[in-house]
Amino acid sequence: MLNNMSFYNFMHKQILVLVALFASTATSYVFFGIVYSSYIIEPLWYLLVLAVSYWGYSLHKSYSKNNYTIKDKEKWLSKLRYFIFLYFSTWTIMFIVYVSRDNIELHYLAIFTQLGVAVVATTILVTEKRLAIFILTSSMLPITIYLVLIGEFYAYVIAILTVVLAWVLLYGSRNTYNYLLRNQFQAYHDYLTKLGNRRYFVELLEDAIKIQKNDGKYMYLFLIDLDHFKTINDTLGHDIGDKLLIEVADRMKMLVKLNNNTVSRLGGDEFCILSAVYKDKNMCLEIAQEFAQELLHVIKRTYIIEEHHLYISASIGVSIIDNPKMTANTLIKEADIAMYEAKSKGRDGVILFNDELSIRIERKLEIERLLHFALEKGEVTLHYQPQMSLNSEIIGCEVLVRWNNEQLGNVGPDEFIPISEQTGFIVELGYYILEESFKTFSEWDKKGINLEQLSINISMRQIFHTTFIEDVSKLCAQYLNQQLSSKIVFEMTETSVAEDISKLIEIMNKIKQLGIRFSMDDFGTGYSSLSYLRQIPINELKIDKSFIIELDDIKKDTNMVKTILNIAKNLGLTVVAEGVETEMQKDFLIKENCTILQGYYFSKPLNREKFEEYVANRLKK
Ligand code: C2E
Ligand code: MG
Ligand code: MG
Numbered sequence: 132m133l134n135n136m137s138f139y140n141f142m143h144k145q146i147l148v149l150v151a152l153f154a155s156t157a158t159s160y161v162f163f164g165i166v167y168s169s170y171i172i173e174p175l176w177y178l179l180v181l182a183v184s185y186w187g188y189s190l191h192k193s194y195s196k197n198n199y200t201i202k203d204k205e206k207w208l209s210k211l212r213y214f215i216f217l218y219f220s221t222w223t224i225m226f227i228v229y230v231s232r233d234n235i236e237l238h239y240l241a242i243f244t245q246l247g248v249a250v251v252a253t254t255i256l257v258t259e260k261r262l263a264i265f266i267l268t269s270s271m272l273p274i275t276i277y278l279v280l281i282g283e284f285y286a287y288v289i290a291i292l293t294v295v296l297a298w299v300l301l302y303g304s305r306n307t308y309n310y311l312l313r314n315q316f317q318a319y320h321d322y323l324t325k326l327g328n329r330r331y332f333v334e335l336l337e338d339a340i341k342i343q344k345n346d347g348k349y350m351y352l353f354l355i356d357l358d359h360f361k362t363i364n365d366t367l368g369h370d371i372g373d374k375l376l377i378e379v380a381d382r383m384k385m386l387v388k389l390n391n392n393t394v395s396r397l398g399g400d401e402f403c404i405l406s407a408v409y410k411d412k413n414m415c416l417e418i419a420q421e422f423a424q425e426l427l428h429v430i431k432r433t434y435i436i437e438e439h440h441l442y443i444s445a446s447i448g449v450s451i452i453d454n455p456k457m458t459a460n461t462l463i464k465e466a467d468i469a470m471y472e473a474k475s476k477g478r479d480g481v482i483l484f485n486d487e488l489s490i491r492i493e494r495k496l497e498i499e500r501l502l503h504f505a506l507e508k509g510e511v512t513l514h515y516q517p518q519m520s521l522n523s524e525i526i527g528c529e530v531l532v533r534w535n536n537e538q539l540g541n542v543g544p545d546e547f548i549p550i551s552e553q554t555g556f557i558v559e560l561g562y563y564i565l566e567e568s569f570k571t572f573s574e575w576d577k578k579g580i581n582l583e584q585l586s587i588n589i590s591m592r593q594i595f596h597t598t599f600i601e602d603v604s605k606l607c608a609q610y611l612n613q614q615l616s617s618k619i620v621f622e623m624t625e626t627s628v629a630e631d632i633s634k635l636i637e638i639m640n641k642i643k644q645l646g647i648r649f650s651m652d653d654f655g656t657g658y659s660s661l662s663y664l665r666q667i668p669i670n671e672l673k674i675d676k677s678f679i680i681e682l683d684d685i686k687k688d689t690n691m692v693k694t695i696l697n698i699a700k701n702l703g704l705t706v707v708a709e710g711v712e713t714e715m716q717k718d719f720l721i722k723e724n725c726t727i728l729q730g731y732y733f734s735k736p737l738n739r740e741k742f743e744e745y746v747a748n749r750l751k752k
Contacts, residue, residue, distance in 0.1 A: 138258055138315075139194070139204050142211060145255055146191040152251065153218060154184045156244075160225060167234060176225055183218050190214055200341045212262055219266045222248045223273055230277050245274050249297065253304040260308050264301065271297040321396040323373055324380035332395035332403050336452075336459035339405055344455030349412045351419035353404040354448040354466035355383075355426070358478040360400035367439060374436045375443065376400065382429050390422060403463070412453055416483070423447050423481040431479075444479035446470050451483075468492045498550050501536050506563055510536050513567050514736035517745060518586070518707065518729045521721050525749050527584035529622070529709075529729060530568045531736045532560070552592045561593040562602055569610035569619075571739060576615055580746050586620040586650060586707075594623065595634070600641045607645050617646035620671060624652045632666060639668050650707070655695060664702065672699045676710020679730070682719050689719065696723050 157180040164173030190211055199207060222244060229241035249270045256263035271293060278290035319331040327335070339350050357379065364372035380394070383402060387394045391407040406422070409415035427445060434441040448470025450462055469484040471492075476482065505511050512535070515528040534542050551557040565587065572585050593599060607616050621642065639649055650671035651664070655678055674695050681687040692708075699706040708720045711730030720728055737745055 139199075139208070141258060142208065143191060143194045146187050146211070146214075149215070149218065149251075149255060150184045150187045150191075153180060153221075157221075163237070163240065167237065172228055176221070176228075179224075180218075180221050183214065183221060187214050187218060198341050198344070200345065201338050212259070215256070215259075215262060216266065219248055219252055219270065223270060226270075226273055230273075242274055242277075245270050246293075246296070249300060253300040257304050257307045258311060260305070263304055267297055267300060324377055324396050326380055326384070326402075327393070327395035329395070329397045332393075332397065332405070333459045333463075335393060335395070335405055336462055339452050340455060340457055340459065340462075342408060343452050346408075348408045348410060349415040350408055350452040351406045351415055352450050352452060352462055352466050353402075353419075353423065353426070354397075354450075354463065354470045355402040355404065355430075355445050356448075356470050356474070357400040357430075358444045358446055358474070360443065363441065363443070371436055371439060371441075375434055375441060378434050378436065379430060379443070382432075383426070386426060386429055392422075397463075403466075412451065415451060419449050419451070419483070420481065423449060427479065427481065446473035446478050447481045448473060449481060449483045465489070495550060497539065498542060498547055499554055501539060502534070502547060502551060502554075502556055502560075505534055505536065506559065510534055511560070511563065512738065513564065513571070514738055515742040516729060516736040517734045517742070518584070518727050519733050520727065521725070523733070525582070525746055526727065527582045527586065527618075527620075528742065529586040529736075530564065530588070532564055532588075533736075548590065552590050555592070557590045557592050558596045558598075561590060564588075565603065565606055566610075569606050572615060572619075573610045575743075578743075580743065582618065584618050584620050584648075586622050588652065589621045589623055591623065594638055595631075600638060603642055603647070604645060607647075613646060617648075619647045620650050621647055622650045622652040622673065624657065632663070636667055643668060650705075655691065661698070664698070669704065671705040671707060673707040673709050674725075676730070679708055679710045679716050679720075680712070682716045683713055692719075693723060696725060 157177055161173045161177050164170060190207070194204075194207060197203070226241045226245045229237040232238075249267050252266040252270065253263050256266065275290050275293050278286040278293065319327055321328045336352070339352075342348055343350065360372065360375075363375060376396075380396065380402070383394045383404070387404060393405045395403050395405075397403050404426075406415070406419065409418065427447065430443065430445045434443070448466040448468065450465035450469060452462060465484040468488060469482040472488055473480045473482040482488070512533045514531045514533050516531060517525045518527040518529060520526045532544050532548070534544075534547055536542060548557070551560050568585060568587050572582075575582065607619075611619070643649070648670040649668065650673055651669050652673045653675040654672045656675045672695065674692060678691050678695070682689055682692060696706055705726045707727040707729055708716075708725045709729045711717055711720065711728045711732045713732060716730075717728060717732055734745055
């Protein structure tokens with residue numbers, strides 16, 4: 132059935148067309164009444180037309196004024212149908228009056244207007260098939276009966292022609308109706324899964340917001356995104372991907388039907404569900420949680436598609452419709468934010484949108500935006516944290532990036548580095564850090580600040596960027612000589628273990644040809660295995676500070692640090708302990724023969740000037 136928002140808008144406009152048409156043409160009857168000296172019936176009838184016109188006009192007005200929900204609109208439509216039927220019937224009254232008069236000209240006029248009414252009914256009411264048929268019959272039948280009653284040959288022929296005309300009108304209007312129906316289906320549905328599409332869903336949501344506003348009731352909204360769907364598309368092809376989507380949609384449809392919810396496909400592997408209506412917010416929340424778990428369970432059951440056994444999970448973001456000031460798009464955005472949070476928490480889960488999440492996401496977006504201009508505005512600087520030998524001599528430093536934004540203040544690298552990795556800004560930022568570090572290192576060398584190593588953190592995304600090898604080679608050639616290059620150490624974190632190890636090894640080996648060494652940062656916290664450690668060509672391990680902190684606690688096991696030191700020794704690697712804060716930690720590490728120490732015990736990261744002072748003071752001692 133045609134019953135979406137554009138349909139109601141269409142009907143609402145049609146009333147005005149009808150009222151304008153009928154109220155104006157009806158005056159001609161008053162005119163004929165005067166010509167044929169009939170002063171009572173026509174004006175009375177015209178008053179009737181005006182009264183019904185007024186009813187139509189007030190129906191039109193009430194639709195424009197009130198923010199109707201779909202249910203209200205359905206009620207409104209049934210009133211509208213009565214109005215239309217009555218309105219068209221007024222003409223039949225005049226038809227009967229005129230054909231019963233002796234005056235033959237008026238008979239012609241009556242037939243003509245009645246035919247006109249039939250044509251108007253079928254054109255204006257294309258979307259209201261049944262009503263159109265009803266009105267067509269009620270206006271054409273009197274003509275046919277009248278013609279038959281004349282009982283003459285020509286009248287029979289015209290009667291037959293009238294029936295043929297009625298049939299043609301019906302046929303045309305049915306075709307138009309079917310065409311509209313198909314068009315509407317295409318405009319509001321997704322061709323693949325036959326579910327409603329984004330447009331359909333947005334209208335549904337707008338309606339839900341009105342219900343919340345008018346009745347104070349609650350509904351929940353799910354945004355469901357399949358996990359790693361792209362991999363299935365890429366590895367098994369789009370045909371299988373499409374079949375999987377259809378199957379997922381079918382399972383959702385079944386489940387949704389049982390719960391009186393509605394599911395739509397927003398596009399790609401993204402689906403949306405709108406719940407039934409609940410009186411109580413807590414109940415709504417509870418049911419949302421339960422339903423989400425049930426949905427995840429159903430989605431995760433194995434799929435068998437063309438002999439492939441497929442498995443897929445989903446991430447679900449939930450938002451609650453509890454505020455009439457929301458718009459459909461902000462609600463979808465909220466659910467989207469929650470869904471992304473579910474993804475970043477490891478996928479296959481459900482997250483409910485909340486304000487804390489919104490603040491976090493907004494901050495993230497703000498960082499993303501402001502970071503973009505950080506380099507050109509000169510907001511990014513480098514700090515240097517000393518690295519010490521076992522006899523407390525400064526032998527090197529780690530470069531640590533700092534960002535001070537006038538709006539956000541100091542933002543730590545733990546916060547903005549992951550964001551720049553996600554956005555890809557790390558490539559530009561990483562290049563800047565490399566260039567600044569190399570430049571500083573070469574200037575220090577000229578100033579007589581001779582360090583044995585300069586450690587620079589490098590992100591995986593940066594390493595895998597197509598221009599990385601080229602950039603590093605170029606910068607080495609520009610700022611460093613062979614001896615200085617061999618003092619550079621690139622720290623990479625094992626938390627971001629590369630998926631493509633052989634590619635990583637290839638890149639590392641090319642970089643090593645420049646003399647640069649590699650260090651495994653935050654060792655012990657990530658996912659790397661011993662075999663991974665043996666495969667990749669690293670020279671140094673950095674024990675993560677979380678293990679160093681534990682050295683202070685007599686109750687805690689110190690075996691972990693000893694084990695890491697042993698592994699390093701066996702693999703012939705240098706070991707740096709980072710996060711050394713106390714004498715006790717330092718002494719333990721010296722006793723266990725760790726190679727290099729770094730931490731607040733010696734110094735916090737310092738800006739360039741302070742670092743140079745620190746080195747100068749140490750040398751004086
Ligand atoms: P990381 O490479 O493990 O750096 C060590 C972090 O520990 C630094 O934090 C440093 O300030 C802090 N730290 C050093 N000594 C101590 C100590 O004694 N106690 C404690 N509690 N902390 C100590 P920071 O500077 O906030 O950097 C955090 C992380 O951000 C770094 O961890 C690194 O993964 C990343 N990062 C920093 N600079 C860069 C950079 O230039 N490029 C890239 N790609 N990542 C960077
Ligand atoms: Mg580091
Ligand atoms: Mg570290």
